Amino acid sequence: MDIEQKQAELIEYFVKQAENHKEASLANVIVEATSHSSLFAFSEILAVPNVAELQGTEYSMFLDVLRLFAHGTWSDYKSNASRLLPLVPDQVRKLKQLSVLTLAEINKVLPYDQLMQELDVTNVRELEDFLINECMYAGIVRGKLDQLRRCFEVQFAAGRDLRPGQLGCMIQTLTSWLTTSDSLLLSIQEKIKWADTMSELDKKHQKEVEDRVEEVKKSLSLKKEILGCVGRCVLLTWWQKLHTVSRQTWNSGDMRRSSTLNLVE
Numbered sequence: 001m002d003i004e005q006k007q008a009e010l011i012e013y014f015v016k017q018a019e020n021h022k023e024a025s026l027a028n029v030i031v032e033a034t035s036h037s038s039l040f041a042f043s044e045i046l047a048v049p050n051v052a053e054l055q056g057t058e059y060s061m062f063l064d065v066l067r068l069f070a071h072g073t074w075s076d077y078k079s080n081a082s083r084l085l086p087l088v089p090d091q092v093r094k095l096k097q098l099s100v101l102t103l104a105e106i107n108k109v110l111p112y113d114q115l116m117q118e119l120d121v122t123n124v125r126e127l128e129d130f131l132i133n134e135c136m137y138a139g140i141v142r143g144k145l146d147q148l149r150r151c152f153e154v155q156f157a158a159g160r161d162l163r164p165g166q167l168g169c170m171i172q173t174l175t176s177w178l179t180t181s182d183s184l185l186l187s188i189q190e191k192i193k194w195a196d197t198m199s200e201l202d203k204k205h206q207k208e209v210e211d212r213v214e215e216v217k218k219s220l221s222l223k224k225e226i227l228g229c230v231g232r233c234v235l236l237t238w239w240q241k242l243h244t245v246s247r248q249t250w251n252s253g254d255m256r257r258s259s260t261l262n263l264v265e
Contacts, residue, residue, distance in 0.1 A: 069098065124150070
């Protein structure tokens with residue numbers, strides 16, 4: 001099952017549970033939700049009126065825990081452990097998984113030293129086992145473990161619930177991105193227009209070159225014909241002159257022979 005679909009089904013289930021329970025039983029729903037191995041989003045549960053009503057009651061610490069899992073990290077829990085309920089092992093693992101997602105929102109290359117400090121891990125082997133077994137196998141992150149550089153290269157990370165005030169920053173970021181995209185689109189359109197213009201000019205130039213080549217071919221063909229005619233005329237004139245000379249030479253010879261004959265007689 002796709003992780004987004006599974007998340008949606010789990011969120012729907014726990015929202016209905018929260019809507020149908022109050023106080024002590026609702027506290028148990030919160031513990032179950034924050035301990036579930038496949039649930040990583042809690043804003044919808046926080047939005048249930050019954051959950052908000054825990055504020056100011058003896059169960060308000062369960063509301064604080066739910067807020068922690070929606071927006072906080074393992075470091076946040078350690079800093080406020082005295083004011084929060086003790087976490088069961090499944091909750092500890094879940095909160096550390098969420099901490100990895102928070103770090104992945106900020107940087108796509110996470111140094112091992114930073115991860116070990118944030119997750120309270122004492123050695124690289126333990127850290128890599130956690131990243132592989134509890135994060136990548138769970139489908140919440142994908143990436144590459146680089147032992148040589150001692151870092152985790154994030155290729156994909158599931159999104160967390162939006163923190164209070166984060167929506168405005170996200171809208172501002174998206175607005176800035178949209179403005180940049182519009183400028184980029186305009187630039188691309190101008191480049192396309194320029195390319196079309198250059199293409200038309202190139203086609204026109206190519207047509208002019210082809211027409212010029214065709215004119216040259218015709219000119220050469222005409223010159224060839226003219227030269228052929230001139231050559232034939234020259235050859236004919238030469239032949240006529242040669243024929244005339246030969247005939248004159250022949251006539252002169254005949255006259256000499258005739259004169260000789262007359263003298264003999």
